[in-house]
Amino acid sequence: MAEKPQPVRVLYCPVCSLPAEYCEFGPDFEKCKPWLIEKAPDLYPNLVKEANDKEADKVSEQLQSVGISSTGVDGSAPAAPSGTSTAKQEEVKRLPGGKIKKKDKQEVVIEKVVRNKRKCVTMVKGLDLFGVKLSDASKKLGKKFATGASVVKGPTEKEQIDVQGDISYDIVEFITDTWPDVPETAIYFIEDGRKVPAA
Structure with missing residues (x-):
């Protein structure tokens, strides 16, 4: 005798009230992201990777502000904090085309x-x-x-x-x-x- 099929369990998002796999099409996807990363990481692996990258960036920034490079943990010499800060400033001034944003001249x-x-x-x-x-x-x-x-x-x-x-x-x-x-x-x-x- 064939086994009776089990009902499909649908995971609904408490933020937008849509099924979790449809959150990206809803009106508040940005608000849904934290819940999705925690409760449905298999549905949105890109979000999980993005969150992990952000965490890693935060940790490296904190280490740099203290004066320790993220590569300095394994025994190699830590990089100079001044070099990293100038690199950060250059990143901020760059525009999407690779052009550097100039400050408006007063004229x-x-x-x-x-x-x-x-x-x-x-x-x-x-x-x-x-x-x-x-x-x-x-x-x-x-x-x-x-x-x-x-x-x-x-x-x-x-x-x-x-x-x-x-x-x-x-x-x-x-x-x-x-x-x-x-x-x-x-x-x-x-x-x-x-x-x-x-x-």
Whole structure:
């Protein structure tokens, strides 16, 4: 006589209430991870490996902060902590493409763009690096030059002020008079694709 089949036992996640193997498709997978690592490690071996790697990194960081290298335990000479800290700093500054992230220079860049062969827009970038509130600056520029001015996101996702019309002739004097923190030596114009100092 054939043996009676046993019912399938389903392990439900207490966080998202889905079966454990479907947690990754649920809304709170990040919150489910600790429970999954503890209760269902066979379903997500990558999570367990990730957690073990993080633990190992934490331990090595603690050892380095004390001054002991993780390789120094087996009797070899411990590495100098200063060398490891500079390597860490380099890692932080690297971007996904391998490029090193540069700190933003404190400079105001003014660029004139001609649209539709007649209309002109003057873009002012970098005032915020001097602590100037861009919304206030756009109002002042609009009032001074009797034109439209607005804060927009530029091509690099940084905010800039777009002013209607060609105001490049008077803008340097206006910026240095209105915001004394902005030195004239930090103001540049973009001419023929090159950055030219205004001073």
